[in-house]
């Protein structure tokens with residue numbers, strides 16, 4: 050199961066070095082021995098840029114190669130191979146580590162079901178051992194099912210919540226590209242104003258006012274204007290418009306008025322919207338799908354005489 054490019058003796062030496070480092074990750078002689086072992090055998094293109102040989106990053110790369118060669122199972126090797134290194138976070142509450150490197154992977158050891166004993170048994174602990182060694186170098190470990198990298202700056206963004214107050218710090222653009230909030234293009238506030246105004250006007254025009262007995266049915270814009278919308282409702286309208294605009298910047302282009310109008314109609318399932326032929330078919334379909342994901346909203350006149358959602 051082990052690598053056939055090297056003799057059992059060579060791999061034995063490598064394992065002994067790793068064992069020494071797992072005992073004492075400060076053992077600089079063993080780190081030197083590891084660097085030399087890999088360099089002498091030309092494992093991957095050596096040099097790794099201008100990294101200092103005693104830096105955490107250099108040591109992490111050496112350990113990565115060594116664990117890859119020594120892991121006893123294919124599953125363990127693949128887990129170690131999939132570990133990725135990043136230079137920083139683009140996530141609130143996270144600051145970049147002083148070692149300037151973060152490792153992302155699946156740090157669980159590998160196990161297998163044994164039908165005789167009917168239990169799961171550990172078969173390869175090397176991904177976990179690799180993780181512990183990195184941690185002892187001061188390198189933060191993250192899980193690859195919780196983090197992704199921004200396609201602009203390459204920094205790490207959390208994509209799974211870790212607490213109740215967590216909010217995504219990224220947008221998905223063009224359906225699959227992840228962009229962190231530091232990298233997203235700025236939105237002109239006058240353009241957003243235009244979109245929000247049209248959205249709110251359309252909301253008043255397409256919603257009706259009923260009294261307690263359900264009588265009435267006059268469009269809200271007969272007796273109310275945008276100024277009658279409660280500030281909280283207005284703020285959430287603006288938030289939705291901004292988010293929708295960010296997600297669909299390319300498709301909306303400079304059509305802020307039409308986009309505001311059609312966003313309201315489409316998300317609320319009215320008889321008109323992005324899909325009714327005013328937009329290019331493909332763009333209209335994408336915008337419709339995106340608008341539906343926001344769900345519908347009802348407006349009503351509150352006891353304060355203002356409009357709420």
Ligand SMILES: [Zn+2]
Nearest residue numbers: 199202229232
């Ligand atoms: Zn970014």
